[in-house]
Amino acid sequence: xxxxxxxxxxxxxxGLLGFGACKTSINTxxxxxxxxxxxxxxxVGNSLTAGYADGGLYREGQLNSYPSIIAAQMQKxxxxxxxxxxxxxxxxxxxxxxxxxxxxxxxxxxxxxxxSNLAIRGQITVPGFGNVILYTKYTGDINNYGxxxxxxxxxxxxxxxxxxxYFERLLPGNSPTNTTSYLDFVTAKxxxxxxxxxxxxxALLYAITGGADPNLRLTDKALFSQLYNLSITQLTKSGQxxxxxxxxxxxxxxxxxxxxxxxxxxxxxxxxxxxxALYVNALNSDGSHSARIATAADLIILSFPTSMMxxxxxxxxxxPYGLTPxxxxxxxxxxxxxxxxxxxxxxxxxxATIKSVASSKGLAIFDAYAFLNDVKAHGLVxxxxxxxxxFISGGIFSLDGIHLTPRGYAVVANEFIKAINKxxxxxxxxxxxxxxxxxxxPGDNTx
Amino acid sequence: MRKLILLLxxxxxxxxxxQGFQVNLHGQKxxxxxxxxxxxxxxxxxxxxxxxxxAMLPQNYVQAGMSPLLFKSDFNPSGSTDQYRTKNKIxxxxxxxxxxxxxxxxxxxxxxxxxPYGGLTDWGQDWAGKYSLESLNLKAIYFQPxxxxxxxxxxxxxxxxxxxxxxxxxxxxxPVTDASxxxxxxxxxxxxxxxxxxxxxxxxxxVGLTIGLDYRSQVNTTVKNGDAIFKVASSIQPxxxxxxxFTTTLPLPSTSSIGLGYKPxxxxxxxxxxxxxxxxxxxxxxxxxxxxxxxxxxxxSPRNYKNGWSYRAGAEYKATDKIFVRGGGxxxxxxxxxxxVTPEAPDANRYYLTAGLGYKVTKSLDLDVSFxxxxxxxxxxxxxxxxxxxxxxxxxxxxxxxLAYHW
Numbered sequence: 098x099x100x101x102x103x104x105x106x107x108x109x110x111x112g113l114l115g116f117g118a119c120k121t122s123i124n125t126x127x128x129x130x131x132x133x134x135x136x137x138x139x140x141v142g143n144s145l146t147a148g149y150a151d152g153g154l155y156r157e158g159q160l161n162s163y164p165s166i167i168a169a170q171m172q173k174x175x176x177x178x179x180x181x182x183x184x185x186x187x188x189x190x191x192x193x194x195x196x197x198x199x200x201x202x203x204x205x206x207x208x209x210x211x212x213s214n215l216a217i218r219g220q221i222t223v224p225g226f227g228n229v230i231l232y233t234k235y236t237g238d239i240n241n242y243g244x245x246x247x248x249x250x251x252x253x254x255x256x257x258x259x260x261x262x263y264f265e266r267l268l269p270g271n272s273p274t275n276t277t278s279y280l281d282f283v284t285a286k287x288x289x290x291x292x293x294x295x296x297x298x299x300a301l302l303y304a305i306t307g308g309a310d311p312n313l314r315l316t317d318k319a320l321f322s323q324l325y326n327l328s329i330t331q332l333t334k335s336g337q338x339x340x341x342x343x344x345x346x347x348x349x350x351x352x353x354x355x356x357x358x359x360x361x362x363x364x365x366x367x368x369x370x371x372x373x374a375l376y377v378n379a380l381n382s383d384g385s386h387s388a389r390i391a392t393a394a395d396l397i398i399l400s401f402p403t404s405m406m407x408x409x410x411x412x413x414x415x416x417p418y419g420l421t422p423x424x425x426x427x428x429x430x431x432x433x434x435x436x437x438x439x440x441x442x443x444x445x446x447x448x449a450t451i452k453s454v455a456s457s458k459g460l461a462i463f464d465a466y467a468f469l470n471d472v473k474a475h476g477l478v479x480x481x482x483x484x485x486x487x488f489i490s491g492g493i494f495s496l497d498g499i500h501l502t503p504r505g506y507a508v509v510a511n512e513f514i515k516a517i518n519k520x521x522x523x524x525x526x527x528x529x530x531x532x533x534x535x536x537x538x539p540g541d542n543t544x
Numbered sequence: 545m546r547k548l549i550l551l552l553x554x555x556x557x558x559x560x561x562x563q564g565f566q567v568n569l570h571g572q573k574x575x576x577x578x579x580x581x582x583x584x585x586x587x588x589x590x591x592x593x594x595x596x597x598x599a600m601l602p603q604n605y606v607q608a609g610m611s612p613l614l615f616k617s618d619f620n621p622s623g624s625t626d627q628y629r630t631k632n633k634i635x636x637x638x639x640x641x642x643x644x645x646x647x648x649x650x651x652x653x654x655x656x657x658x659x660p661y662g663g664l665t666d667w668g669q670d671w672a673g674k675y676s677l678e679s680l681n682l683k684a685i686y687f688q689p690x691x692x693x694x695x696x697x698x699x700x701x702x703x704x705x706x707x708x709x710x711x712x713x714x715x716x717x718x719p720v721t722d723a724s725x726x727x728x729x730x731x732x733x734x735x736x737x738x739x740x741x742x743x744x745x746x747x748x749x750x751v752g753l754t755i756g757l758d759y760r761s762q763v764n765t766t767v768k769n770g771d772a773i774f775k776v777a778s779s780i781q782p783x784x785x786x787x788x789x790f791t792t793t794l795p796l797p798s799t800s801s802i803g804l805g806y807k808p809x810x811x812x813x814x815x816x817x818x819x820x821x822x823x824x825x826x827x828x829x830x831x832x833x834x835x836x837x838x839x840x841x842x843x844x845s846p847r848n849y850k851n852g853w854s855y856r857a858g859a860e861y862k863a864t865d866k867i868f869v870r871g872g873g874x875x876x877x878x879x880x881x882x883x884x885v886t887p888e889a890p891d892a893n894r895y896y897l898t899a900g901l902g903y904k905v906t907k908s909l910d911l912d913v914s915f916x917x918x919x920x921x922x923x924x925x926x927x928x929x930x931x932x933x934x935x936x937x938x939x940x941x942x943x944x945x946x947l948a949y950h951w
Contacts, residue, residue: 121618121939123922125625173625199779481675481930482719492719527623529672534721540778542722542729
């Protein structure tokens with residue numbers, strides 16, 4: 098009896114352990130590269146491609162760049178190794194970046210610049226251009242050619258390697274001796290597949306400076322078309338396949354949608370109930386600027402120092418800043434209604450070019466314009482996370498309000514993958530968005 | 545200004561229990577026969593299967609059994625080759641019954657302690673659905689005093705009162721990253737109770753067929769002032785006030801059963817049962833927090849379950865005077881509509897197969913073992929609330945052992 102029982106006991110326990118070993122499995126079809134070849138994938142683009150985030154390029158951002166996420170998934174269908182021009186771990190903070198340090202009593206965030214462990218090696222002055230910050234040189238293989246700040250307009254410009262610290266760090270030569278254009282540099286070594294997300298800065302750099310910087314104009318539409326055709330022709334010259342992305346609408350990013358005219362006015366009225374309106378220096382149809390009352394259609398940039406509001410302006414008889422036609426909010430802080438319309442007109446033209454050129458070459462298209470506008474309008478729920486275009490809480494945009502968080506880049510990577518799969522009849526597996534972080538909040542988890 | 549519109553991270557705790565949480569492990573003899581028993585007189589488990597049958601039991605019983613359960617789910621996100629599997633955690637449903645009445649009396653009293661609902665699911669903290677659920681441990685223990693009366697030789701009736709003690713312990717990740725890059729975590733932990741009743745009738749026909757009817761009422765179980773623990777980056781802890789409590793009500797649904805038993809020979813017993821579980825009472829799941837903030841709102845999640853059916857059949861063969869061999873199986877329809885499947889118990893239509901072996905150790909002591917294998921169909925779903933999209937597939941392995949003393 099006793100042995101019988103213990104035998105049963107052993108049977109039960111070993112039985113359960115045995116079942117513990119048997120796996121429940123779902124048969125998934127083997128992923129396929131379809132008609133594309135990912136043996137050597139390169140990514141062409143600007144800061145978004147480089148993994149820029151929180152107002153800087155730093156190692157963690159690079160490690161979570163959308164091209165690196167795509168490449169990791171491509172490796173499941175025979176893709177090759179993907180090497181990024183990473184900052185070293187000693188200089189992991191790269192250019193420096195913003196980090197969140199807390200919140201003010203009104204719920205607004207406090208940020209500070211990270212200044213330690215940078216990869217800055219110096220600064221030179223390029224005559225006729227200005228100062229260029231130089232970063233520690235990267236030597237080694239490169240698959241991710243993302244260069245922050247680059248415009249499509251600049252990709253064939255031979256001296257560009259002397260004007261951009263981010264491009265210069267990838268080149269063998271030192272500024273100001275470089276003569277290799279960006280387009281020639283990225284196409285120098287053979288590759289089988291590319292993604293190309295260039296063109297944002299042709300509109301964005303104009304917009305983020307409120308349309309006020311004479312050196313940062315919108316790239317001419319015809320020039321954009323010419324260069325886009327040229328670049329795609331060169332990128333596909335050996336029959337390479339690839340994917341391109343359209344340019345997001347400027348009003349889809351929190352950089353322009355977080356600090357609103359209404360919110361500023363409400364803040365002013367708490368101190369000065371008599372204040373009726375804000376004034377901005379707005380674009381007229383003839384190209385000149387003049388002051389007028391601000392409306393909700395005027396977009397104030399994220400970095401506008403609201404503490405300036407109502408301060409006496411000495412040059413204008415100590416009238417309060419931003420509250421009179423003589424002391425309007427300066428042009429550089431506002432993308433006013435006319436500037437928004439003009440930027441959108443250019444972006445639409447650029448996107449029409451991108452789509453038609455890509456279609457004519459049979460490339461995959463990730464319509465980032467439509468995607469981010471949809472996220473702005475409806476939000477996005479992925480794996481139980483509510484994502485939106487809201488600043489900080491939205492989870493997609495990093496602290497600069499333009500570039501993405503790792504989670505945002507993972508979402509973008511999956512959109513690229515979906516476009517590639519569709520165009521090339523492939524089945525690259527999607528990345529797990531929930532394993533990438535959103536904005537980092539100060540403090541560790543409470544115990 | 546950089547106005548941060550107050551953080552609105554949706555925290556939607558979900559205790560979605562489905563047929564998957566209805567644990568039908570109510571007696572080893574009955575498990576062995578495919579969970580039939582409403583229309584049979586097997587042993588003290590009639591307290592649960594059919595209080596009406598208790599008065600017809602030929603003897604008095606004291607018995608207890610346990611059925612360690614291994615719930616093995618696999619999740620494959622849509623468009624991915626990743627597979628995430630639940631950890632090997634063993635749940636321990638148990639039963640204990642006592643039935644007593646004077647010899648030759650028309651009545652018997654009984655007491656049942658059993659676990660009709662429960663779930664133990666642990667997906668870990670690194671899977672794609674971690675913001676829906678990391679782990680859930682849900683238990684409902686019913687205590688059921690019962691009275692049964694034999695009206696005539698061919699009809700007996702019985703009824704019981706049910707007290708339920710329920711506990712829940714749920715964890716899930718919060719999509720808020722702390723300074724070290726970790727997710728926040730929510731834990732909801734509490735216990736509650738509810739009341740219900742059951743009743744049944746048992747009929748012996750003169751052609752050897754026995755018929756059982758049983759109804760077990762809905763038991764609304766309210767968890768009051770359970771602990772709501774939120775671990776998040778210290779800078780946003782004020783959005784998740786601590787300490788905090790939650791209150792929620794789970795309607796554990798009613799079950800109606802009809803069962804037939806028949807002895808084609810003195811060596812064979814065959815039985816069929818049909819059960820109807822009224823899951824459609826589960827319309828929404830609400831969580832009411834004692835302290836709310838703009839971030840931490842009370843939540844109401846739609847569930848909209850549909851009623852479930854199960855069809856069961858089993859047989860017992862008396863191999864010798866001491867040894868009984870049993871087998872059975874059944875099919876259970878899911879309670880969870882498309883779009884509402886969640887990782888707590890990824891419900892789907894299921895079939896199961898059972899086997900059992902009974903051994904009469906002495907004239908008055910039965911030792912019974914059972915084994916059950918359950919297979920839930922693979923189900924590819926996008927949850928309407930979380931957008932968690934992918935395929936769930938589940939297998940369940942349940943050995944079991946019981947001892948019954950009867951006199």
